[in-house]
Amino acid sequence: xxxxxxxxxxxxxxxxxxxxxxxxxxxxxxxxxxxxxxxxxxxxxxxxxxxxxxxxxxxxxxxxxxxxxxxxxxxxxxxxxxxxxxxxxxxxxxxxxxxxxxxxxxxxxxxxxxxxxxxxxxxxxxxxxxxxxxxxxxxxxxxxxxxxxxx
Amino acid sequence: xxxxxxxxxxxxxxxxxxxxxxxxxxxxxxxxxxxxxxxxxxxxxxxxxxxxxxxxxxxxxxxxxxxxxxxxxxxxxxxxxxxxxxxxxxxxxxxxxxxxxxxxxxxxxxxxxxxxxxxxxxxxxxxxxxxxxxxxxxxxxxxxxxxxxxxxxxxxxxxxxxxxxxxxxxxxxxxxxxxxxxxxxxxxxxxxxxxxxxxxxxxxxxxxxxxxxxxxxxxxxxxxxxxxxxxxxxxxxxxxxxxxxxxxxxxxxxxxxxxxxxxxxxxxxxxxxxxxxxxxxxxxxxxxxxxxxxxxxxxxxxxxxxxxxxxxxxxxxxxxxxxxxxxxxxxxxxxxxxxxxxxxxxxxxxxxxxxxxxxxxxxxxxxxxxxxxxxxxxxxxxxxxxxxxxxxxxxxxxxxxxxxxxxxxxxxxxxxxxxxxxxxxxxxxxxxxxxxxxxxxxxxxxxxxxxxxxxxxxxxxxxxxxxxxxxxxxxxxxxxxxxxxxxxxxxxxxxx
Numbered sequence: 001x002x003x004x005x006x007x008x009x010x011x012x013x014x015x016x017x018x019x020x021x022x023x024x025x026x027x028x029x030x031x032x033x034x035x036x037x038x039x040x041x042x043x044x045x046x047x048x049x050x051x052x053x054x055x056x057x058x059x060x061x062x063x064x065x066x067x068x069x070x071x072x073x074x075x076x077x078x079x080x081x082x083x084x085x086x087x088x089x090x091x092x093x094x095x096x097x098x099x100x101x102x103x104x105x106x107x108x109x110x111x112x113x114x115x116x117x118x119x120x121x122x123x124x125x126x127x128x129x130x131x132x133x134x135x136x137x138x139x140x141x142x143x144x145x146x147x148x149x150x151x
Numbered sequence: 152x153x154x155x156x157x158x159x160x161x162x163x164x165x166x167x168x169x170x171x172x173x174x175x176x177x178x179x180x181x182x183x184x185x186x187x188x189x190x191x192x193x194x195x196x197x198x199x200x201x202x203x204x205x206x207x208x209x210x211x212x213x214x215x216x217x218x219x220x221x222x223x224x225x226x227x228x229x230x231x232x233x234x235x236x237x238x239x240x241x242x243x244x245x246x247x248x249x250x251x252x253x254x255x256x257x258x259x260x261x262x263x264x265x266x267x268x269x270x271x272x273x274x275x276x277x278x279x280x281x282x283x284x285x286x287x288x289x290x291x292x293x294x295x296x297x298x299x300x301x302x303x304x305x306x307x308x309x310x311x312x313x314x315x316x317x318x319x320x321x322x323x324x325x326x327x328x329x330x331x332x333x334x335x336x337x338x339x340x341x342x343x344x345x346x347x348x349x350x351x352x353x354x355x356x357x358x359x360x361x362x363x364x365x366x367x368x369x370x371x372x373x374x375x376x377x378x379x380x381x382x383x384x385x386x387x388x389x390x391x392x393x394x395x396x397x398x399x400x401x402x403x404x405x406x407x408x409x410x411x412x413x414x415x416x417x418x419x420x421x422x423x424x425x426x427x428x429x430x431x432x433x434x435x436x437x438x439x440x441x442x443x444x445x446x447x448x449x450x451x452x453x454x455x456x457x458x459x460x461x462x463x464x465x466x467x468x469x470x471x472x473x474x475x476x477x478x479x480x481x482x483x484x485x486x487x488x489x490x491x492x493x494x495x496x497x498x499x500x501x502x503x504x505x506x507x508x509x510x511x512x513x514x515x516x517x518x519x520x521x522x523x524x525x526x527x528x529x530x531x532x533x534x535x536x537x538x539x540x541x542x543x544x545x546x547x548x549x550x551x552x553x554x555x556x557x558x559x560x561x562x563x564x565x566x567x568x569x570x571x572x573x574x575x576x577x578x579x580x581x582x583x584x585x586x587x588x589x590x591x592x593x594x595x596x597x598x599x600x601x602x603x604x605x606x607x608x609x610x611x612x613x614x615x616x617x618x619x620x621x622x623x624x625x626x627x628x629x630x631x632x633x634x635x636x637x638x639x640x641x642x643x644x645x646x647x
Contacts, residue, residue, distance in 0.1 A: 023606055030502060034604050042604060047501045047558040054501070057601075059553040060565050 007104065081143050082119065084110070084138040092117075093134055094144070099127045107145050125149045155180050156235070158250075158458070160215040161238075162228030163207060164391045165516030165532050166440070167194035170226050173454040182220045183643040184213065188526045193518050194486055207231045214241050224461060226250040226454075230528070233437040234261060250416045250461040252436045253362070255396070259411060260434040264305050270431040273410050275403040277377055278422075278430045280345040289326050289344070295318065296346050302326055304333030305341040312336060315347060350582040351422040353377065354389050355430065356404035357445045359456060361467040362414030368401045369449050370475050375581045376570065383563070383586070384570060385441035385481045387448045390541055390579030396427055401472075405435060414464075416442070416457050422583075440483070440533070443512060447479035447537040478544040482552070482567045486529040489566035498523045501559030510537045510544075523560055531562060533627070545577060 025033045027043075034042045044057040054061060091109040095101060106118040107127075129146035132138070158168040158174050159182040171181045171194070174521030183198030186207045195201055202216035208231060219223050225242050227233035227250070234252035243249055251257075260266045270277050281292040282305060293300060293316075302325055314325040314334030326342060334340035352375045358365030373389035374382045388397075404419040411434075418439050420432040442453050451473055461470040487493040503519040512534040517523065523531070534551050538544040552568050569590060570576055 027402045030504070036600075040600075043189075045502055045504065045558065054558045056502075056556040056558055057604075059555055061557065061561065071463055 034132040036084050040138045090132045090136045092135050095127050157222040158224040159222040160226050161213050163192050165514045168197050171197050173610050177367050182222045191521045210238050210241050213244050224248040227362050229437050248461050250457050256411050257436045260436050275298050275405045275431045278346045281378040282343045282577040296344050299347040301345045301347045305343045306337035308340040324631045348424045353583050354423050355418050355420040358404050358408050358414030358417050359469045360408045364409050364412045366408035367472045368404050369445050375583050378586050383483050387444035387479050427547045441481050443535045444479035448475050449473040478538045481533050481535040482550050485563045486523050486532040488561040496561035498560040504556035506554030508581050511551050
């Protein structure tokens with residue numbers, strides 16, 4: 001699946017990359033070094049909080065938000081990003097590691113403001129990693145589940 | 152044992168920290184002011200003592216804070232109360248030392264018209280001008296001055312009540328609106344007319360007086376790169392300025408120092424027309440934001456000189472102009488988004504890394520984790536570089552801007568980078584209209600390489616988002632540019 005990057009109202013399609021294109025290394029001081037296949041080394045600092053991301057590379061600040069393509073799932077329930085949208089608590093995890101899920105299938109229940117919300121799968125796939133535990137307090141932006149797309 | 156001297160800074164943020172540094176070096180105890188809403192201010196962390204005030208503009212409570220803390224000196228910094236004669240008077244009436252000029256000097260030089268009259272008496276060139284009271288015959292006055300002309304509020308500053316008039320038929324309506332704006336802003340609708348100079352350069356001379364008629368100059372600064380009358384980039388010394396012009400500027404500046412028996416540090420601002428003729432603009436009776444560039448090329452610590460002069464009024468601290476060496480550039484980092492009309496970008500600073508290295512001086516007003524509000528000035532800090540010549544200083548500035556990391560809030564950092572690579576800036580041929588005309592719209596776009604890096608950045612949780620649409624640039628708090636302005640500039644011709 002291709003990714004779109006929007007800069008100053010202009011769309012850029014990110015090239016298809018695989019994990020061997022750039023190697024990343026964390027350095028003391030918060031620096032991240034990216035080394036390309038050709039051996040070009042680039043240095044940046046990145047910050048991700050509450051689903052918002054900013055990155056500084058050679059003094060240029062990039063910032064923005066990752067937005068999932070399928071927005072219309074879940075209706076009035078918790079927003080479908082697999083990221084906590086508001087402070088709350090994990091009430092129940094409904095899936096297990098490696099489980100195949102259908103689009104729209106409930107993955108976990110979140111409690112907030114004395115109400116219960118279900119977080120649903122935005123696309124069909126496999127549960128790659130469960131990032132939270134039952135009873136855990138959530139802050140906006142916390143990652144809940146890593147879902148790998150596939151049928 | 153004698154008591155350690157104590158100094159209160161009637162200011163905040165970076166300038167307060169700047170003054171604290173010299174105080175520490177001089178073994179002077181420091182007192183910071185804290186006004187509501189500024190609890191996270193950097194200067195609060197760095198002071199030996201903190202006094203709460205209702206507002207940084209509240210003369211009575213500021214003087215009271217100094218008395219309560221036992222400080223015997225007050226440094227006003229710039230802005231706030233620094234050029235208010237009433238403040239200087241209250242400080243001295245309380246038996247404290249005001250680090251700056253006399254209240255009478257501020258009064259005299261603070262009135263645009265009185266200052267121009269003084270300059271004219273001293274044979275310092277001024278632009279043709281006339282003062283016009285409401286209801287007086289403005290047409291005749293305008294005819295004498297000639298078009299295009301500028302209408303200014305006589306009591307004003309900061310561009311309020313200012314109008315550019317190109318043709319006689321626009322004069323009356325412009326005068327009406329300028330006057331009512333001036334009345335609303337300053338309580339005085341008096342206007343004055345002044346010949347408008349096309350494409351002027353802003354050149355100012357740093358001066359320092361002993362208060363008894365003697366003084367020196369510390370060379371000039373060029374501050375032509377301004378946005379809405381606010382400086383964003385300053386240099387010492389000014390590029391491409393003939394020696395003869397410089398000498399004329401210094402001589403004119405010193406005439407005014409003598410005439411006012413100027414005490415302490417001050418700046419005399421001039422504009423330079425396209426023929427190289429200079430005209431007196433105004434005098435700033437305080438330490439300037441851009442004083443570091445002068446300090447770097449002269450080696451003089453101006454704050455040190457200010458304090459020593461104030462402590463020893465019978466002495467002459469700076470007896471002769473120092474020599475000047477190398478070139479310095481300062482840029483101001485503001486919490487504003489150049490991509491969205493320079494909208495303020497308040498918020499929490501999540502990550503902060505100032506550059507370090509040879510010839511780099513940082514005047515920081517922020518800390519990592521601090522929340523920048525909208526209540527105070529949006530300047531985050533100043534980045535100042537020094538090198539043996541202007542080209543090396545420009546290269547050093549680009550390096551320093553590249554190395555600066557501010558995450559969490561947007562800033563004008565990329566705008567400053569854009570300025571630093573502009574051919575006309577590199578040439579040193581700019582004027583006060585340059586930023587509005589040449590850099591009002593600019594954009595950087597990512598290179599293939601940048602896109603590839605973003606596409607595969609999979610550290611720190613990025614992988615969770617792969618396959619989603621990456622929508623950069625919608626955030627109203629942050630500005631968005633490419634990762635590589637250098638290549639973008641060459642490829643896309645980012646400047647129009």
